Amino acid sequence: MKSEAQKKERTMKLSLPTEELMSSGNLACQGCGATLAMRYVLKALGQKTALCIPACCWSVIDGPFPYSTLDVPIFHCAFETAASSAAGLKAGLEMVGDTETTVVAWAGDGGTFDIGIQALSGAAERNDDILYICYDNEAYMNTGIQRSSATPYGAWTTTTPVKHFKNRPKKDIDAIMAAHRIPYQATASIGYPEDLYKKTKKAKEIKGTRFMHIYAPCPSGWKSRPEDTIKLARMAVQNCVFPLYEVEFGEKYTLNIKPREKKPIDDYLKLQGRFHHLTEEHIKMIQEEVDRNWGRLLRRVDAC
Amino acid sequence: MKKVIMGNHALSWGAQLGRAQVIAAYPITPQTQVVELLSEMCASGALDAKFIKVESEHSAMAACIAASLAGARTFTATSAQGLTLMHELLHWASGGRMPVVMGNINRAMAPGWSIWADQNDSLSQRDTGWIQFYCSSNQEVLDMVIQAFKVSEALLIPSMVVLDAFAISHTYEVVDIPDQDKVDSYLPPFNPPVRLTPSDPHAFGGLTSPEHYFELRYKLQKDMEKVPALVEETGREYEKLFGRYLGQVENYRCDDADLIFVSSGTAGYTARVAVDELREAGIKAGNLRIKLFRPFPFEKVRQILIKAKKVAVVDRNISYGHGGIFYQEVKSALYGYDHNLPVFGFITGLGGRDVTPGTFKEIAQHALAKEKAEEDIIWVGVKR
Known part of the structure; x- marks a missing residue:
């Protein structure tokens, strides 16, 4: 006789397709959030996908020439050109008769928030038919943990040492993108794969510029344990550090996950060595900033 | 058909007759009429191309490179500050073997601001791995663009067609505009041996170790060495069809x-x-x-x-x-x-x-x- 639990397990429906377009052979660090982000996104987009990857962790993760861990074509492009390369690739493919392929700009936070923001803004304003995905690990991790404008207040990085930790808040890239009135944008997290998958599917079907901002913890840079990657990603949603929401045409805000009980940020910060130097006072300031951001988001959602 | 056109429009005509498929460009004095006429050509349907009106020259070249990788014929035009803003991507185009063709209007580099001719903008791009053609008349500009597509695509090396600010760019001359049929017979559609497509997925331009990089550059130089003979050959072919010989020198x-x-x-x-x-x-x-x-x-x-x-x-x-x-x-x-x-x-x-x-x-x-x-x-x- 099988137990009830065993029976239940046998009939359990997988919430994501089993098809893999990413192989296990790659150069990611242990517990890399960016790798999971790619894996889930490709499950949603399928084989008819082309990626433009600028300088970022993923330009290394994919493997050196002549190898590639992905079963979709990749153009490794210049750091600041993810969006403009993707726009050109889409136009080129269309002119040679391929109108179906989803062209994705796949960039880290440095390539999106900082050096690539001009090209991204240009593509979004033109409403070029590309899916721009930023996997956000909150610093220049590929070059060895230097601060970016996505690095949150209080964090240690190699260019914001403990004595002079980052004293400016994270840039609100999602608000910047909303100001472009693009047809679709969403935040997503590797801690919520079904939500990420659903949003990617949705983005795939929309024409014009689509922007996804995926939260991807980085154990090497955050000084967290590799086994805590998913936990941290889930905590960031539960404590509203990184809320999951969608915006259509810069106006219609939809909150996807509203925590039943909004958790304080303390435990989340404690799991990350990059915040260990912070005093009670700093933590209070960060909590206030999180609360302000959360309140602002709720007002936008409520206004819809 | 003979027409009185400005040098900048000779570039646009060259791109149209060459059937450029993707154009990405940004305006800069003294190049603007190139993109203005191309915009009209695309809007009227005279040229079946996608024109991406980018927010900078850097993005213009990035878009051209990626479109070329997809197998499309690409064209852009710029000048001075715009060309030098592209500098990083000039290496990208040649290193990645994307045969983009670009018009560059020779304009002096700032500071102080100058919109007038000298050659420091294009010549300072000497070592980027681009073929560079220098023109001295509007007719030569038009002819050179068409030939540049042919030479570039045969060797997978990008080309720059260079003309002086004002003395050519804004000067009107009589230009013999070749028949489209004849240009088509001279310049077949771009058909690169390798292209980016999901039906045959490859990674292009990824991390390349010392084990392989050196050979990529050796091959670029070896193909560069084939340019003079090819310019002679394609020039003679052009002369047969159109009565004008381009060549390496006059x-x-x-x-x-x-x-x-x-x-x-x-x-x-x-x-x-x-x-x-x-x-x-x-x-x-x-x-x-x-x-x-x-x-x-x-x-x-x-x-x-x-x-x-x-x-x-x-x-x-x-x-x-x-x-x-x-x-x-x-x-x-x-x-x-x-x-x-x-x-x-x-x-x-x-x-x-x-x-x-x-x-x-x-x-x-x-x-x-x-x-x-x-x-x-x-x-x-x-x-x-």
Whole structure:
């Protein structure tokens, strides 16, 4: 006789397709959030996908020439050109008769928030038919943990040492993108794969510029344990550090996950060595900033 | 069909007749009419292309590179500050073997702001792995764009078609606009051996270890070395169809000349007037106009110059700390062949100061008066 639990397990429906377009052979660090982000996104987009990857962790993760861990074509492009390369690739493919392929700009936070923001803004304003995905690990991790404008207040990085930790808040890239009135944008997290998958599917079907901002913890840079990657990603949603929401045409805000009980940020910060130097006072300031951001988001959602 | 058009429109016509499929460009004086006419050509359907109106030249080149990787014929045009903003991506296009064709209007680099001609913008891109053609008439601009697509796509090396600010860009001339059918027979559709497509997924331009990188650059140089012969061949083919020969250099009355000017761009046209006037005065002058700067046509240049008694290289550019850039190239072409041939290096016309037949006559006087060429730069028309 099988137990009830065993029976239940046998009939359990997988919430994501089993098809893999990413192989296990790659150069990611242990517990890399960016790798999971790619894996889930490709499950949603399928084989008819082309990626433009600028300088970022993923330009290394994919493997050196002549190898590639992905079963979709990749153009490794210049750091600041993810969006403009993707726009050109889409136009080129269309002119040679391929109108179906989803062209994705796949960039880290440095390539999106900082050096690539001009090209991204240009593509979004033109409403070029590309899916721009930023996997956000909150610093220049590929070059060895230097601060970016996505690095949150209080964090240690190699260019914001403990004595002079980052004293400016994270840039609100999602608000910047909303100001472009693009047809679709969403935040997503590797801690919520079904939500990420659903949003990617949705983005795939929309024409014009689509922007996804995926939260991807980085154990090497955050000084967290590799086994805590998913936990941290889930905590960031539960404590509203990184809320999951969608915006259509810069106006219609939809909150996807509203925590039943909004958790304080303390435990989340404690799991990350990059915040260990912070005093009670700093933590209070960060909590206030999180609360302000959360309140602002709720007002936008409520206004819809 | 003959039309009176400005030099900038000759670039647009070249792109249309060449059936460019993706255009990405950003406006800059003195290039703007190129993109204006191309916008109209795309809007009217005369040209079936996607025109991405990018927010910078950097994005223009990025978009062209990626479109080329997909297998589309791509075109852009820029000038000076725009060209140098693209610098990183010029390496990307050649290193990735994307045969983008670009018009560049030679304009002096800021500061101070200048919109007038000199060649420092394009010549400072010398080592980016692009083929560079220098034009001296509107007709040549149009013809050169069509030929550039053919040469670039055969070797998978990008090309720059270069013309002077105002003296060509804004000057109207009669241009014979070739029939589309004939251009199509000369220039078949772009069909690269490898392209980016999901049906045969590859990673392009990824991390390349010392094990492989060196060979990629070796192959680029080896293909670059094929350009002169290909320019001859495609030039003859063009001549058969259209009656105009492009080639690597223009030899104007050099064969029996004692003094040969080496020049480029519109100055190379002006030089012909000076040559005629000098010959009328009994001085056997000639002019060698360089049309292909990269790769440098060493053999052609050597063949022509070796017969002269004196060579005067006229540069509308400067490599600070050295001298005229064509001067360096010419000396390098002659090195080991004739140590006694005096080669004078003149710099003139920076920032759009006029280069007239009088300028060339002054240069001739200087060269004729000296037994030996001085090693220093000889400045012409500078206020000191």
